[in-house]
Amino acid sequence: MAPFAHLRVVHVNHNTMNELVEELKVKLIHLLNLTDLTPEQFDPQAQLVGGELGIDSIDVLEMVVMVERDYGVVINSQEVGEKVFASLASLAAHIQANRQGAAG
C-alpha cells in the first residue's frame, strides 16, 4: 500500500449499519495498529476505551481525526467523545446519525 493511501477520503454509501461496523473494524485495526486483532475478533459491543485493547485518550484523539476526515463528522467535546467512543457500535451509530447533516 502507498504510504498515505489510508488517508484518502473514501466516499461510499452505506446501506446498512452492519457495513459501517465492518468498515470501522478494519479502519481501527489499521489506525491504532491493533496487530494481534482480526476483524472477526473485534467485538463491536465491547468497551473500546480503557478496555482490553489498551486504547486510551491519545487513541481517542486519533479516532476523532479519522472520523472527521473520512466521514465529515466533527467530535469536539470531551463529553460527547466519551459517549461516542464507548464502543465501536456506539461510534458507528454516532457517525450514521450525524453523517448526512455534517456532509450536506
Next chain:
Amino acid sequence: MNQKLVYIASAGIVSPLGSGLAQTEAALRANSSAIGPLEIFPLLQGPPLPVGQVRELDSGPMPPRAHRLARQAAQMALADCPSPPDAIILGCTTGGILTTEQLLREGERNRDAYRWHGLFSLAEDIAALCGCTGPALTVSTACSSGAVAIALALNLLRGGRMRSILAGGVDSLSRLTYFGFHSLQLVDRNGCRPLDAARQGLAVAEGAGMLLLTTERPPRPLAALLGAGLSCDAHHPTAPHPEGQGARAAMMAALEDASLAPEAIDYINLHGTGTPDNDLAEARAIVSLFSPPPPLSSIKGATGHSLAAAGAIEAVISCLAVSRSLVPGTVGCRQPDPAFGFTPQRTCAEQPVATVLSNSFGFGGNNGCLVIGGPESKPPRRPVEQKEFLAIHGSACLSGAGSLAATLAQLHLGLPVAGQMAQDTLANQLPAKLIRRIKRLARLTLLLAGEAQADTVEKEPPAAIFMGTGWGALSETWDFLQRLTDSAEQFPSPIDFVGSVHNSPAGQAAMLFNAASANVTASGGDYSFEQALLAAQTLLPESGQSALLIGADEGHPEFSPLLDPSITAENLADGGGALYVDRQGKQARCLTRLSFYGRGGGDDLPERLIAALGGAAAIRSRTAAVLAGIPTAGRAEGDRQLARFFDLIGTPLPVCRYRDFTGEFASASAVAAVMAAAFIEAGSVPGGLVGSGDITLRPGDRLLVLGTGQCLTAMEFFRP
C-alpha cells in the same frame, strides 16, 4: 567538604513579553498578556490559534528562528562575561524544524540546507560564537528541557571541574508543535487561562532564557541557584500522574538538594500550562507538600508555553522575583478553580522574596524543579560527592547483525555488523501492545532496555534513564509532517506528535521499569551517547541508585541522508547500545567514565585530551587499544586529531575505526561502548578489529573510545 554556592551572574531572556530583564519586569508589573493570533507562518486554512510569539526578532532566513532566539538571549547573558564559559547546556525540543518544514515543502534535496535542523546545532552555534571549547550539551526532555539543562549545569559546577556554565533553553514556534498540541486538543482557543475553573488548554509559544552560572562570586550577582530536583512519572506518554506523584517527587528532591524545608519557599512559580490535567495534578502535588502553600502563580497566561524555553525563561523570572521583590500574577485566570484548595496570585505584587521554587513538567512524565534564592543565600549543607566512575553490570546492543551475542560473534571474526534490523524482526521481539503506538527508534530503545536489564544479574530494575540520540524519532517526525502537508494541514496525527518528541523513547523505557528518578535525553549529534554518559555520571547520586544508559538512533530512508552528513541512502545503518550502571564497582564487569569532552576544532584539543587522561606516559602504559569514532563527514579532522594524539603520546596504539564495523549513525559510539565493556570483561580485543592478532588485556589495561571530528571526546573502560 561542603558545596560552594552556585551564583547566577547574569541572565538573558527573549519571550513574547519582550527582550531583556527590564522589558520583562515592566510587562510582569503591568499584568499584560502577549498572547495573540499566530502570524509567523501562513496557514492553509482556518483562523489562527492564539500563540505566544516573539516580536522584534532579527530577521533573515538563516539561521533558523530558534537559533536567532538563542543568540539574542545568550548575548545578553554573556554581555559582561570576560571569558567564554567552560560549557554550554541548552534545553531544546525542536531545533531548526521551522526551517526544515519549509524546506521539505519546497522539495529541497540539498543536505547543506538542513544543517541547522539538529538540536545539537543550537548549542554548537552559541559555543562557536562565544568561543567556548568545553562541552556544548543539549538536553531534550520536552517541556522540562530548560529546567533539566540548568539542573545538569548546577551539578557539573558542583563537581568542581568547571567554574562557569551558560545554561538555558530555547524553542521557536513551528508547525510541528502548533498543529501537534492542537491535535491533542490541548490548545485553548480563547487564549491561555492557567488555574481558571474554565481553562481549556495552553498557548504554544517561543522564546529563550539563559543563565550564566558560576562558582566564583561575580561583582554583582543576580541570584543564586540553590538546588534542583528531577523525577519521572513513568505513568503515561503525555498525561501527568493524576495525583502529581512525579511532580511532588521532583519538588521534594529540589528542596532536599537546596537543604530547605517547604516553609522556606516564599513563592512557587508553577508549571501552570492551563491544561485541565496539568494544573489539577500540579495543584494536588503542591497541597500535599505545602501546608499552606506560599504565594504561587503561573506566567503562561502572559507568555504562553515556550516548551523547552519555558523552564529557563521562568528561572529568569524567578531571578527577577528575588532581585526585584515581586510575585508575578496569573494573567488570564479570572475565576480560580475551587478544586485546588488554594488561590493563586492573580496580579503582580511587590513583596520581598528570598527563595523561589520553579516547576517544569513535560511529556514522558519528565519533571524538573529548581530552587532559586538571593546571592546572600547559604550554600546547601551537603557534602561534595566524588563521582569517579560508573560501574557496568549489564549490557545490550543492536546492529545490523542482531543483538549483543550475534553482534559480538561477527565482530570476533573481524566482520562488519552494519545495517538495519528488519522491521518485522524488531517487532516480533516486543509485545504487540507495548509497541502499538511507537515506531522504530522507540522500538529499538525498548528492545535495548529489556535486553540490558535481562543481562544484569541480581539487580533491581533501573531507577533512572539516561539516553543519547542524535536525531530522535525520525519516523514519527517525518510521518507527522507528511500527513500534515498531504492533508492540507487538516488532519495531523496526535499519535505521531506524541512519538516525535526526542524523549519519547526514554519515557517508554521509564514506563517499562517504573523508573521514577531522573530521566534525561541528550541530543548531541555524533556525540549524543557521550553527552548522555556525562549526564549520567554527573547526576546519578553516590547512594546505590541504578540507571540505564542508552544510545540509539534510527536510520530513516528519507530523513537520515538529508540530515546526517555521514549517511547516504546506500549505507543506511542503525541500532545502539545500552548499559546498566550504578556506583558499585565491586561486582562490576567493567568501569567507565567520560574523561574528556572538548569542541571547536582548536589545535590544542588533543593536548587537552592527553592532560585529562593523565598525561602521555600514563596513556602509553595502560591503554591497550583505541576504538576511534571517525564520522565520514569529519574524516579529515578526525584523522588529523588521531594522528596528533599518537604523535603527542609518542607511539601509535592499536586502533579500531569502529564505524567501519558498526556503520554510520549518530549513536554508533554506544555500540562501541558496549564492545569496549565486553572486551574488558573477556580480557581480550579481537585482532580482526585492529588489524593484528588478538590483544590480551592485563589487569590494569584500559580501552579508550574516542569521538573525533567537530568535537573530541574520550570514554575510558577499565576493570574494577
